[in-house]
Amino acid sequence: METTDETLDELGWNAHFAAQVSDDEADYCHPVRVMSVHRGKIAVAGAGSRGFVAPSIPGAAPGDDHPTVGDWLLIDGASQLPLRVLGRMNLFKRRAPGDPRKEQMIAANVDTVFIVASCNQDFSVARLERYLVLAREVGVHPVVVLTKTDLTDDVDGFVAAARAIEPGLLVEPVDGRDPASVARLATWCGPGKTVAFLGSSGVGKSTLVNTLRGSDSIATQAIRAHDGTGRHTTTVREMHRLALGGWLLDLPGMRELQLTEAAGGIAEVFDDFALVAQDCRFSDCSHGKEPGCAVRAAIAEGTLTIERFERWQKLEAAEAVVARPAKRRSR
Ligand SMILES: Nc1nc2c(ncn2[C@@H]2O[C@H](COP(=O)(O)OP(=O)(O)OP(=O)(O)O)[C@@H](O)[C@H]2O)c(=O)[nH]1
Ligand SMILES: [Zn+2]
Numbered sequence: 634m635e636t637t638d639e640t641l642d643e644l645g646w647n648a649h650f651a652a653q654v655s656d657d658e659a660d661y662c663h664p665v666r667v668m669s670v671h672r673g674k675i676a677v678a679g680a681g682s683r684g685f686v687a688p689s690i691p692g693a694a695p696g697d698d699h700p701t702v703g704d705w706l707l708i709d710g711a712s713q714l715p716l717r718v719l720g721r722m723n724l725f726k727r728r729a730p731g732d733p734r735k736e737q738m739i740a741a742n743v744d745t746v747f748i749v750a751s752c753n754q755d756f757s758v759a760r761l762e763r764y765l766v767l768a769r770e771v772g773v774h775p776v777v778v779l780t781k782t783d784l785t786d787d788v789d790g791f792v793a794a795a796r797a798i799e800p801g802l803l804v805e806p807v808d809g810r811d812p813a814s815v816a817r818l819a820t821w822c823g824p825g826k827t828v829a830f831l832g833s834s835g836v837g838k839s840t841l842v843n844t845l846r847g848s849d850s851i852a853t854q855a856i857r858a859h860d861g862t863g864r865h866t867t868t869v870r871e872m873h874r875l876a877l878g879g880w881l882l883d884l885p886g887m888r889e890l891q892l893t894e895a896a897g898g899i900a901e902v903f904d905d906f907a908l909v910a911q912d913c914r915f916s917d918c919s920h921g922k923e924p925g926c927a928v929r930a931a932i933a934e935g936t937l938t939i940e941r942f943e944r945w946q947k948l949e950a951a952e953a954v955v956a957r958p959a960k961r962r963s964r
Pocket of ligand 1: 835
């Protein structure tokens with residue numbers, strides 16, 4: 634173990650995790666956060682020290698939680714072995730490429746997910762909604778970041794379109810290349826805060842990340858890692874330090890609808906529809922031609938829009954397809 638001057642708070646420790654450690658355990662264990670996962674070992678950081686521990690929990694049954702990046706582990710002070718993974722605030726996972734029945738853990742314990750879209754022809758409310766459904770399903774706080782504000786005369790129009798998706802949704806317009814502009818995101822990137830980015834290719838995620846990391850860009854870091862060890866270690870995923878003191882977790886391969894089950898997320902993002910649908914005469918109303926359909930009535934009255942209705946129906950239909958095999962398996 635190498636000594637550091639890091640505190641648990643700076644690493645993201647909070648009441649959610651503290652509540653899971655008994656006084657007795659606190660006597661012989663200490664918590665560490667998983668900074669990266671390598672082949673055969675995991676890098677961890679705790680109060681005042683960093684080092685490596687074994688990648689598996691002794692005695693864990695197959696199917697038990699194994700640690701992923703961002704996790705908090707309890708380490709036995711005497712043996713230095715991990716005892717258990719502390720209950721997570723949230724977990725990003727996806728279907729394994731090549732085997733849709735398997736799930737892969739991507740990252741745990743993210744405080745804020747920045748959903749990135751650009752202020753140009755690529756902007757799509759439907760796509761933002763799908764990322765929001767994912768964020769709600771995972772249970773992580775979303776902030777929509779609209780990049781490339783320098784390329785439009787109508788930033789307010791883009792902001793208004795995004796805000797209209799959900800009451801109270803936070804939307805921050807930025808020029809991702811300009812540190813003064815990206816400073817709008819500072820609140821979520823300070824000491825102890827963990828963030829992640831979602832968004833389609835080319836919207837400016839890497840640009841934002843490099844601005845938030847300051848001089849310590851991911852490209853620079855890759856070069857340094859190479860120099861330091863003389864060879865590349867195979868890192869699966871890691872936590873990157875932000876200039877303001879927070880942490881960035883990569884979400885490789887997370888797509889809009891990489892959902893295992895999204896019903897809860899859809900119901901949250903489309904809660905206006907879910908609420909009105911409770912007044913449909915039939916509980917299994919498809920909101921098509923049935924008599925007494927409250928949703929069609931609300932659309933006719935103009936309280937709900939047909940465009941949003943169609944996007945909702947599309948997501949519900951996609952979710953039904955994804956969720957069906959999973960439900961059959963669990964029987
Ligand atoms: N004008 C302008 N260009 C930007 C801004 N943000 C990013 N770009 C440019 O947009 C292009 C794509 O940006 P990236 O940061 O690579 O996008 P990304 O989301 O990381 O894309 P992937 O790596 O494919 O997922 C680059 O040419 C950036 O220089 C911005 O705020 N304003
Ligand atoms: Zn109906």
